[in-house]
Amino acid sequence: MKIELLQYLVVTAQCTSITDxxxxxxxxxxxxxxxxxxxxxxTGVEIFTRNKNGIVLTDAGKELxxxxxEIIDKWEQILxxxxxxxxxxxxxxxTPTIIADQYSLLFLSAYRKLAPQGSLSIATILQNDFIPQxxxxxxxxxxxxxxxxxxxxxxxxxxxxxxxxxxxGIHETYLYVNSMSRFAGRESVSLYELYxxxxxxxxxxxxxxxxxxxxxxxxxxVILANIHLVRxxxxxxxxxxxxxxxxxxxxxxxCSGTSIKKIKLLDGPPSCxxxxxxxxxxGNCLSEAENALLEKISDIFExx
Numbered sequence: 001m002k003i004e005l006l007q008y009l010v011v012t013a014q015c016t017s018i019t020d021x022x023x024x025x026x027x028x029x030x031x032x033x034x035x036x037x038x039x040x041x042x043t044g045v046e047i048f049t050r051n052k053n054g055i056v057l058t059d060a061g062k063e064l065x066x067x068x069x070e071i072i073d074k075w076e077q078i079l080x081x082x083x084x085x086x087x088x089x090x091x092x093x094x095t096p097t098i099i100a101d102q103y104s105l106l107f108l109s110a111y112r113k114l115a116p117q118g119s120l121s122i123a124t125i126l127q128n129d130f131i132p133q134x135x136x137x138x139x140x141x142x143x144x145x146x147x148x149x150x151x152x153x154x155x156x157x158x159x160x161x162x163x164x165x166x167x168x169g170i171h172e173t174y175l176y177v178n179s180m181s182r183f184a185g186r187e188s189v190s191l192y193e194l195y196x197x198x199x200x201x202x203x204x205x206x207x208x209x210x211x212x213x214x215x216x217x218x219x220x221x222v223i224l225a226n227i228h229l230v231r232x233x234x235x236x237x238x239x240x241x242x243x244x245x246x247x248x249x250x251x252x253x254x255c256s257g258t259s260i261k262k263i264k265l266l267d268g269p270p271s272c273x274x275x276x277x278x279x280x281x282x283g284n285c286l287s288e289a290e291n292a293l294l295e296k297i298s299d300i301f302e303x304x
Contacts, residue, residue, distance in 0.1 A: 006068040007136040017054035026131040094142035097204035110296040115289035141280035169246040173272035188264040200233040
């Protein structure tokens, strides 16, 4: 049984209904209900009874939740062992792939200077899975993306769960074409002018850029394994791509060192505007190098 299921169980036990627990975990209600049912089936224990007021722990459920909390506590102790060995510090940062593509090398370089004998692992995840993983997983720090209208709610959710929340930047979707494209000399383009173009999308970018609005104009995209192949397809195969750089960036990773042109998309859907944010556990949960890295991350978003 995955540790995440036990974490879901403990959070649900603190709530009066599955709906409240799902909101707190930033999960769909059906996803959480299925997870609880999975635990009940695996253990053979009826954990909750349901009534008109919500859910109530059974006696066996109370015992199971107590044991689950003990397991979680022990697991966190295991993960924190590295904090006792600062000379061999291993740190973990969770982030959507879109952020990792642009900033991983900068994060790794900064960490290497802060902890020469340590290592930083950057775990990538689909954008929609970031919040539940941060809230229920074993990550102490991460960088997420959310829609502008959800920013206040997401901040409140993390603060409620004892995380620090730091806004980083605004990310706008742009169109990228090669120097031979009919749009290469343009500063801006309407989405509906792209009819007939071939769109390249990475597997991880599919959920971000293959919106209904895009599909009406561009049809089915060419899906490639990663963003580096997408960039290659734009430069060498005269395909087009969408990407979502931070508006404060001085250089754009996607077209840096290539002949690729960046063009403003005039009428992209609002869903293609995102706000990035940094979240982390309180300082006493982090090593000295990790606390210093958090400051570097803010600087990187502001100055690069």
